[in-house]
Amino acid sequence: MTPLLEEAVQPRSAEPVPVESIPADPMLPRPFEVRRVNAETYDTYTLELAPADGRPLLFRPGQFNMLYLFGIGEVAISISGDPGRPSPLVHTLRAVGAVTRGLSALKKGDVVGVRGPFGNEWPLDAAAGHDVVLVAGGIGLAPLRPAIYRLLAERKRYGRVVLLCGSRSPQDILFRRELERWRSRFDLEVAVTVDYAAGDWNGLVGVVTLLIPRAGFDPSDTVALTCGPEVMMRFATRELERRGVPPEQIHLSMERNMKCAVGFCGHCQYGPHFICKDGPIFPYREIAPIFEIREV
Numbered sequence: 001m002t003p004l005l006e007e008a009v010q011p012r013s014a015e016p017v018p019v020e021s022i023p024a025d026p027m028l029p030r031p032f033e034v035r036r037v038n039a040e041t042y043d044t045y046t047l048e049l050a051p052a053d054g055r056p057l058l059f060r061p062g063q064f065n066m067l068y069l070f071g072i073g074e075v076a077i078s079i080s081g082d083p084g085r086p087s088p089l090v091h092t093l094r095a096v097g098a099v100t101r102g103l104s105a106l107k108k109g110d111v112v113g114v115r116g117p118f119g120n121e122w123p124l125d126a127a128a129g130h131d132v133v134l135v136a137g138g139i140g141l142a143p144l145r146p147a148i149y150r151l152l153a154e155r156k157r158y159g160r161v162v163l164l165c166g167s168r169s170p171q172d173i174l175f176r177r178e179l180e181r182w183r184s185r186f187d188l189e190v191a192v193t194v195d196y197a198a199g200d201w202n203g204l205v206g207v208v209t210l211l212i213p214r215a216g217f218d219p220s221d222t223v224a225l226t227c228g229p230e231v232m233m234r235f236a237t238r239e240l241e242r243r244g245v246p247p248e249q250i251h252l253s254m255e256r257n258m259k260c261a262v263g264f265c266g267h268c269q270y271g272p273h274f275i276c277k278d279g280p281i282f283p284y285r286e287i288a289p290i291f292e293i294r295e296v
């Protein structure tokens with residue numbers, strides 16, 4: 001790899017990324033075989049992929065891969081599996097367009113190309129010793145799930161851990177069985193709300209930001225991780241700040257259309273940043289001036 005490319009794929013991180021997790025050639029997709037496609041909801045699917053060469057793809061919570069559906073196209077998808085168990089490689093995607101629809105229709109044994117892992121990580125080391133609040137909207141729970149696995153695996157390092165999830169409707173709730181399992185733990189506070197109740201839903205109704213004022217955490221000593229639609233993250237950020245969480249302790253995972261994923265093509269430029277290599281996770285303080293402008 002050229003030094004320039006090496007620098008481009010080395011994400012901003014407190015610690016250097018282990019050498020084995022840096023792709024040998026970030027532009028060359030590695031073949032992965034589909035092991036399982038699991039329907040999470042009516043439009044969201046989890047893919048389990050096994051490396052054709054048997055080498056697991058190591059990653060950090062918050063990182064993403066470029067998934068290449070041969071002949072159709074390539075899209076950025078966050079890794080939603082457990083960083084402590086990198087094989088199979090797990091991604092969860094909502095079928096919204098040609099590539100994601102094609103990926104969700106794959107069958108066991110089909111092959112996809114994988115480039116990555118790319119991007120930086122949730123600041124879990126910096127959060128050690130503090131309370132951690134995760135605010136997820138819809139499919140935003142998928143990029144947060146590796147962070148939840150890591151927090152639970154190293155539970156003693158953290159203060160209170162609170163997971164707040166919002167979905168459009170009960171049918172849209174992602175990882176339902178896992179949420180129920182997490183909710184039964186005494187060392188994790190989990191709250192789930194839906195925008196619109198339907199059927200036999202007896203849970204909370206309302207947007208996810210309504211959960212923030214009633215959650216049990218110490219705002220001045222909290223690191224907040226949020227992922228979801230931008231409008232949701234805007235309101236979540238305001239609510240977290242209103243409760244007293246300092247802006248440098250609020251972290252957002254941003255999405256923009258991207259092509260190369262290594263900071264060359266410029267598709268994902270976000271003000272002075274490239275989401276692919278400076279992000280996708282940003283401290284709110286760093287992007288606050290442009291985050292409030294919807295057109296950026």
Ligand SMILES: Cc1cc2nc3c(=O)[nH]c(=O)nc-3n(C[C@H](O)[C@H](O)[C@H](O)COP(=O)(O)OP(=O)(O)OC[C@H]3O[C@@H](n4cnc5c(N)ncnc54)[C@H](O)[C@@H]3O)c2cc1C
Nearest residue numbers: 064075076077078092093094096097098099100255256280
């Ligand atoms: C760093 C990063 C991580 C991502 N992680 C995930 C992930 O874990 N899971 C996942 O499902 N997606 C994720 N995405 C988003 C995904 O890359 C896009 O949805 C992608 O554009 C889909 O490609 P497509 O060809 O299927 O649809 P496109 O042809 O790109 O889009 C089809 C239509 O759907 C609309 N659309 C595109 N994306 C969305 C969306 N997210 N919600 C609603 N409508 C949309 C478009 O505006 C367009 O009208 C991520 C994006 C980035 C940048």
